[in-house]
Amino acid sequence: MAKKSTIQVEKVNEHIVNWLKQYAINAKVNGFVVGISGGVDSAVTSTLCAQTGLPTLCVEMPIHQAQNQVNRGREHIDQLQKRFSNVTRAEANLTPIYESFKTEVPKSENEAKYNLSLANTRARLRMTTLYYFAGIHGYLVAGTGNKVEDFGVGFYTKYGDGGVDLSPIADLMKSDVYALGQFLQIPESIQKAAPTDGLFGDNRTDEDQLGASYDELEWAMLEDEQGNTAENFAGRQKEVFEIYKRLNFVNKHKMESIPVCEIPHQYRE
Template identity: 35%
Template sequence: MRTVAEKVDLTVQWLREQVESANMSGLLVGVSGGIDSAVVAGLIKRAFPDHSLGVIMPCSSNPKDREDAMLVVNGFNLEHIELALTEPHALLLQSINEKLKAKNAFRDEVSKLNDGNLRARLRMSTLYAVAGHYRYLVVGTDNAAEVYTGYFTKYGDGGVDLLPITHLKKSEVYEWGKYLGVPQEVLDRAPSAGLWENQTDESEMGTTYAMIDALLDGEEIPEKDRQIIERLHRISEHKRTMPPAPPKF
């Protein structure tokens, strides 16, 4: 069995190969202050020390997110830029909601989720706008648990060029983080997509990453958690496939 160091080295080499085959110049990642983006930041810095970029995008975010994101980019000495998205997000959301209300189509019960998904998609659009100028590939941060349960925004954090940690269970992400030297404050914080105030991944999913990891390993878990996880997997199938198209008539 390969060590974490060997797996990291192979992943770094894979990242280099992907950039070369795409005839691009480097790699870019959105740095949120969470463990997943921190690990990816460490990987792209190793792959391309002089051609990697972290993008910090506050969007009505908790100030602690930016503080932790800065710990990550400074800790890895990763070149970075910061783009504040709070104002453009608010203007766009207000315009959408006003138009929907005028059509009597606004639904308060889905407004919170729509708000969060809009943030994720605005961030990804921003990343691609920046990446085009650098000729960098956009690197995603989704791990195995998130992919299996569909815990990502379609065409938001799920819309990327590369997914280097998609095979890692959440526990393995932490192992890689420790090996790469992710700041302890980031390792200790509760996982959150930062889509709204006080949001955490596990409270939103209704189960824990430990339970998802155990299921992915084929272990027995409580029936309540198994049903939650399998339901999330079932209803998010559309996120893991290309959009459906009719046959050629």
């Protein structure tokens, strides 16, 4: 069911690095800031930014973070700093702020909605932190979302990890990101780790939340782009396709422009 990446990694790498550098020059900014999670997307994104030669700040923002995620993130930053002299690091422990926030808002009786709102709050606290660092240094916030997440199933937090200045890997499928990560020699621990957003303070993976793997969702996204419907499939393929279509529909509000109520011309006279 999975589609193996067919990108020319060396050329794609060079293209993105040049695009990042030119965008920063045109925007007259000093460099980039990237939130490091210990996952493949942030590892690849930060490595791409580092290759521009422009200052690249890697920020850790733990909120009750699992130690293995913290360890992977630090391993990556350590490696990146050894390879690139333009890479710096910072850590902002957001756990106390998160806990303080929880004391100031009411707890919902709907536990599922309460937990999801808190998970999204974690992502939004991190977005605010990245923009603080970007502001004091004159940097751009580089997004870490891939194509399946950003334009397929909308698996990100609105105004959280979706709040960025530019998205260098958003036209790459997850399989492409892994191929690029292998080419860039990001730590093997990250390449092998099960993808997780780390927003719930437990061991749940992205697949646990989505109900399908990225390989499966990538397949479904490509089938959907070709105009196929659920009736074209059976068994697990049909199940995955329906999961993809449901997520794509319910998360459209993230992927489309914010609706604006346009005032009729006659009301302006």
